[in-house]
Amino acid sequence: MLGGVAVRYSLVLMGIQWGMAKENTHVRTLKLKLSVVAEDKKAVWKRIYQITSDAWKAANWIASGQYLNDQMIRRVYARRKIDPTNMESVQKVEEEFATFFGTKRQATTERDIKQEFPDLPSCVTNSLNQVVVASYGKEKRDMLAGTRSLRSYRQGMPVQTSKASIEFSVVDGEHVVTWKLGGHGDKAEHITFRVYYGRDKANFRLIVQRILDGEQDYDYSAPTIQLKDRDLFLLLPVREPNQDRKLNPDLSVGVDLGVVCPAYVAASEGTARRPIGFEDDLLKTRMQMQWRHRRLQASVVSARGGHGRERKTRAMERVKEAERNFVHSYNHMISKRVVEFAVQQAAGTIKMEMLEGFGEEESQAFILRNWSYFELQRLIKEKALREGIKVVLVDPFHTSQTCSQCGNYTEGQRPEQAKFLCAACGADLNADYNAALNIARSSRVVTKKEECEYHKLKQRSGHDGDQTYAAGPTAEG
Ligand SMILES: [Zn+2]
Structure with a gap:
């Protein structure tokens, strides 16, 4: 499920930014691990927690707002026996709504989000609104037909930010990312990160260097920031040329x-x-994890409240997460x-x-x-x-x-x-x-x-x- 949601989500992102795929290029999402560079790291982390937490709340808020609007308008049409394809009648209803809400009913405006989530930087609200509205639009028909429910965004989801808000530079030979959260002059708010490549098996350093060098064939779009457990990542979909091979x-x-x-x-x-x-060893690990998971599940069912149950539920969540991670890296390998x-x-x-x-x-x-x-x-x-x-x-x-x-x-x-x-x-x-x-x-x-x-x-x-x-x-x- 997590995998599926993430896939659709990133497809939506790319669709918005790029439209149709270009010939002889492909998109690869770089996952760059970031570490905060600041004197007062604690304050910066607090801000990051605030933004990521506000962003998922805002995503749900935008989506349910859209849904509510659509439900309302459908009822108005039904009650007044208005044909939704009749532009004239539709326009009349729209105008009524506009007087009532002070805005056109379709638009969840930047202003609405700003009002509800004043601490969310505008580089996030703009892109977030775009993505949430686009994916709502895709699922709207099924939702109104009752065949699916409203998508729920979860804490820990990648947070959209505008392309312009992400800036790469080199400091002391290290790649540095500056997240420009907005504001001007003295009030400009920046967060600075160092990119941590680790063993860099996928050669991310080279690709970032190419972006820094302004190589024309390398461009990125729709960056997101993800806070996972206590690790922070910049997810960067990069369009790069295909390998030129004799096939x-x-x-x-x-x-x-x-x-x-x-x-x-x-x-x-x-x-x-x-x-x-x-x-065999890999399959065995998987089997062992599944078996452990079942055993835990059984013990959770038999537990009666108290700390024991809570502890076991947490343990089970960890096993599930471990298994998902395992299957994911296994799939990567295969x-x-x-x-x-x-x-x-x-x-x-x-x-x-x-x-x-x-x-x-x-x-x-x-x-x-x-x-x-x-x-x-x-x-x-x-x-x-x-x-x-x-x-x-x-x-x-x-x-x-x-x-x-x-x-x-x-x-x-x-x-x-x-x-x-x-x-x-x-x-x-x-x-x-x-x-x-x-x-x-x-x-x-x-x-x-x-x-x-x-x-x-x-x-x-x-x-x-x-x-x-x-x-x-x-x-x-
Ligand atoms: Zn035969």
């Missing part, structure tokens, strides 16, 4: 996501293939290996199955259960784009029940989960390899669920089809 446009790599093996990759031609993420394999093969395209859960009607519970798969696909896509590799989704129809050697399709060709045995040609294959090869060679590229034979079939008969991932590892215990 074979006719060669694809198929990725099969599954239970037995987290990912299996195979090239559409030749024999290159590889299971990814088979490291996606990295998948893309490395494609780069080694010089494949022009990576193909994956379209997962369920993209449709509007898919339940939150389903997405919650399967977020780790969505995240994995998203990470593969992100990393592939950086290498200039295209990513497409294919119809999952029959991918695991068809023989990759002779094309024969019969149900029950998988006597065991891990094995594929062809009833026609007798091919005896690793089931994941067989599926990955079928995916790599598939020409049934789809962009939405409705185009998939697999989903059509499932809708008609409630048949469970080929997919194996629905029962796979999930983040929730």
